[in-house]
Amino acid sequence: MxxxxxxxxxxxxxxxxxxxxxxxxxxxxxxxxxxxxxxxxxxxxxxxxxxxxxxxxxxxxxxxxxxxxxxxxxxxxxxxxxxxxxxxxxxSTPGGRIVEIATLPSFGMRWLAPRWSRLSALHPDLTVNISARSEEFDFAVEPFDLAVHVGQADWPNAQHDLLFSERVVPVVAPALVRDRAIRSPSDLRNIPLLVQSRRKDAWKRWFEIVSVPYEEPPSTTSVAHFLMLAQAVAAGAGAALLPTFLIEAELQSGSLVVPFDIPLDEDRSYYLVYPKENLEKQAVRQVRDFICGEASGHQA
Missing domain, CATH: 1.10.10.10 (Winged helix-like DNA-binding domain superfamily/Winged helix DNA-binding domain)
Structure with missing residues (x-):
């Protein structure tokens, strides 16, 4: 001292x-x-x-x-x-019932946010602040208690709770399936194929899985964010390969459909990460248990 x-x-x-x-x-x-x-x-x-x-x-x-x-x-x-x-x-919260979470923007918007009312019902005295972060950071420097990480279990100096593995499937607007008579995987080659800018080889890999010859077009529409890509597909712009957890609402409403339930093999998973000592705080444990429980239900 x-x-x-x-x-x-x-x-x-x-x-x-x-x-x-x-x-x-x-x-x-x-x-x-x-x-x-x-x-x-x-x-x-x-x-x-x-x-x-x-x-x-x-x-x-x-x-x-x-x-x-x-x-x-x-x-x-x-x-x-x-x-x-x-x-x-x-x-502002003398009992310390406040938890800071860093998450990927799309994950926070499409997976966390729809489930948050259930957490509030379980723990109405909890205050949870969610911030959008796309890159890894040092928990010792940043004020976060928990973070959502996608990829491998490789966040430095952190515990990893596996939430679920990413499941990527082809999706199109239902009208496009009807109007373009999409009945087999090879029919997808006859419509525009949209890609996420960081996964430009996704369609090539998917067609290899279904054993359909595929030649890369001279130009392809590339979109940076999955949610923008989903909106473009729902508007009839073409087909895209999207993680199912991001488009649950569109699949339930019918604005997007999966013409062939054949997933693309992606070695990517979503983890909840945190320094082990953060679980000494009861509020952090409660949020962590809630997210992991919701992920178990999602997988089921």
């Missing part, structure tokens, strides 16, 4: 340094903090004395971060923000 105190400057010094770095002048930093310019200058001087080096270059009335100051700011500012967020969460 003595070592921790030695390397942990008082918070007012750190705040004075961060605000001055943000504004580049002592006067503006003083206005933001409600202190005098002399007080802010003393905070910065005290911090520089504490760490044993200068953090700013003084240019007239302005202060400009030097190399050491820039590095130091990059290290401590995210930590101060995390402290502020954690304190704000605790103040």
């Amino acid at each position: 003595e070592s921790t105190r030695k390397h942990l400057p008082p918070l007012p010094m750190l705040l004075g340094f961060v605000v001055a770095a943000r504004h580049g002048t002592i006067s503006q930093a003083a206005r933001e903090t409600g202190l005098t310019q002399g007080a802010v200058s003393r905070q910065i001087a005290s911090l520089e004395g504490w760490v044993g080096c200068e953090l700013f270059d003084r240019v007239g009335r302005n202060v400009v971060l030097n190399a050491a100051g820039t590095t130091y700011l990059g290290e401590i500012e995210p930590a101060l923000r995390r402290i502020a967020r954690a304190t704000g969460k605790l103040m």
Whole structure:
């Protein structure tokens, strides 16, 4: 503990340094903090004395971060923000019944959101914040308790709960099946085949599964997001290979149909990931158990 105190400057010094770095002048930093310019200058001087080096270059009335100051700011500012967020969460929900989830946008919109009323019924005192994140992050730096991950069980320093494996099938608008007389897999070659921009070889692989010769067309409509792709197919633009969990609503309403229930082999699964110690928080355990339970029902 003595070592921790030695390397942990008082918070007012750190705040004075961060605000001055943000504004580049002592006067503006003083206005933001409600202190005098002399007080802010003393905070910065005290911090520089504490760490044993200068953090700013003084240019007239302005202060400009030097190399050491820039590095130091990059290290401590995210930590101060995390402290502020954690304190704000605790103040707004004193019992700590708040859970932060990071998820892929499409997964959050199409799989999590429709199920959230059931979680609220089970735990009405829970507050769950869902943020869209497409890339991996460090749980030690970001404020999230849980995250949804697609691919392999390879998120660093995290536990992985398998939710379900991705099932990708061909889908078309029902009118297109009727108007273009789609009766066998080979008939799909006679209509536009849309692709998701990151899976441009999907149709080639699917036709190999059904043993149908396929020649890549000179141009193919490519769409970045699966939900946009589903909307285009429902409007009659062609056929696409889509994960079934993203189009449950369209399949139930009949705006999309699966002409051939032959899935594309995809080595991709969806996982709920989190640091093991996060389950020490009851609210996180409850959300984790709910999501895993819903995934079991989905697989069934």
